[in-house]
Amino acid sequence: MIPSKRSAVLSAAVLALLILAVSIPARCADDQWTIRGGKGVGKFLIGQDISVYRKELGPLEARPSARTGKTAFYSKKVDLMFLTRKGLIEGITVFSPLYHTPRGLKVGSPSSLVRSYCGAWLELRPENVVYRRLGIAFTFDHGRVAQIYVVEAEAKDALHGDGFIVCGVRAGGIKIGMPYASVKSAWGEPEEESGGLCTFKNKGVMVMAKDGKVAGIMVYAGDYETMEGVRVGTPKSKVLNIYGAKYASSGDTIEYAKKGVGFVMGEEKVVQIMVTAPQK
Numbered sequence: 001m002i003p004s005k006r007s008a009v010l011s012a013a014v015l016a017l018l019i020l021a022v023s024i025p026a027r028c029a030d031d032q033w034t035i036r037g038g039k040g041v042g043k044f045l046i047g048q049d050i051s052v053y054r055k056e057l058g059p060l061e062a063r064p065s066a067r068t069g070k071t072a073f074y075s076k077k078v079d080l081m082f083l084t085r086k087g088l089i090e091g092i093t094v095f096s097p098l099y100h101t102p103r104g105l106k107v108g109s110p111s112s113l114v115r116s117y118c119g120a121w122l123e124l125r126p127e128n129v130v131y132r133r134l135g136i137a138f139t140f141d142h143g144r145v146a147q148i149y150v151v152e153a154e155a156k157d158a159l160h161g162d163g164f165i166v167c168g169v170r171a172g173g174i175k176i177g178m179p180y181a182s183v184k185s186a187w188g189e190p191e192e193e194s195g196g197l198c199t200f201k202n203k204g205v206m207v208m209a210k211d212g213k214v215a216g217i218m219v220y221a222g223d224y225e226t227m228e229g230v231r232v233g234t235p236k237s238k239v240l241n242i243y244g245a246k247y248a249s250s251g252d253t254i255e256y257a258k259k260g261v262g263f264v265m266g267e268e269k270v271v272q273i274m275v276t277a278p279q280k
Contacts, residue, residue, distance in 0.1 A: 035101045038135025038153030041080060041092045042099070046135070046152050049087050057082075065093070094148040101136075101148075109145045114138055115233060122204045122221040132202075133160075133223070159186045160203075165226040168260020168278035171205070171217040172224060176260070176277050180209040217275040226261070226273065234270045239263055 032042040040046050044053060050073070058077035065072040065083055072093070074081040079098075083091035100106040103117050114129075115121065118136075121129035127146075130137035135153030139146045161173030169176060174183060180198075184190075190198035190207075196215075199206045204221030207214055225231040228242045239254070243261070247254045253274075255262035260278035263270050 033099050035094060035099050035105075035136070035148060035150060037101070037131065037150060039150070040089075041094060041150055042078075044078075044080065044082070044089065044092060046089055046092070046150065048089050050082055050084050050089050051087060065091075090152065092150045094150070099148070105145065105148075107145050107148060111138075111140045111143050111145065114145065119223045119231070122202070131223075157186060159183065163223050163225060165219065165224050165230075165261075165273060165275060167226065167256070167275065169275070171219050171273070171275050174205070174207065174214060174217050176214055176217070176275065178214050180207065180212055180214055183207055183214065215276070218272055219275075220272040224273065230263070230270060230273070232270055232273065236263075236265050236268045236270070239270060 035041050038046065040048075043056070050057075056078065057075040060073040060075055060082075062071055063074050063081065064070070065081070070083060072081045072083045072091075079094075079096040081093040081095070082089050083093075095107065097107040101117075105114060105117060118131050118134060121131055121138075123129050127140045128137070129140070130149075132154035133156060135151050137149040137151065139149075157173075159173040161170075163172050165171045183198075187200050187203060191201045192199040196209050197206055198209055204219060204224075206218040206220070208216035208218070219232065221232060223231070230239055230242060236254075243256050243259065247256050249255070252265045253262055254265065255274070257276075257279040260276050262274040262276070264272035264274070
């Protein structure tokens, strides 16, 4: 017997429901292991009261956080550590490779894969890097992820702007010739200051101040990128292909003075980008 058009439609609908019924639990099961930068890990959310999760977490063990030094609370049941403030979760540490980001980054992933997926990072100290605007940080051990931290994402500020470096003009919202006071107004006092060179470690940026104006900008971390596609970590060969082989050099620094840009190299890769006023 040839099935009627109505029965065929009903069969297709039943099949679709069966597929949905199977996929929803699978997706939910996967969600419990998903790391989302700036948001949380699985069902555990940044900003939520930790007491809401007492049943899921079980007994909590007080431990000092290796990243902040503050007292955190470890749950053996879920193998996660929680940093709290006034009972609210402000950070989650991941130790297990069972947890992963939507793109598959997890404990054990190569540091090169982290950079490939997330871009240039801000190095707080050796083997400890952070992506503030993504709300995620990593600790490496011998070139592989040892721990993953999820924190509240940092909102983009006016000085970061679009993150593009325009040779001889600007790095994000920091412009050559702008009042240095405007930088301090937005970012506060620099962590280090010597001879007019002001270092904002939490931003991965150094500013050369002269006569109250920004005379130079040095980017050594973060997600800044030139309009031509060069960022911290770009191979020297690519820089030469883009800007040419005619440059002034001093030690590990190559400078394209007429373009108002220079690059400090380390192991044949860009470790710092410098923006200055173009020389005629």
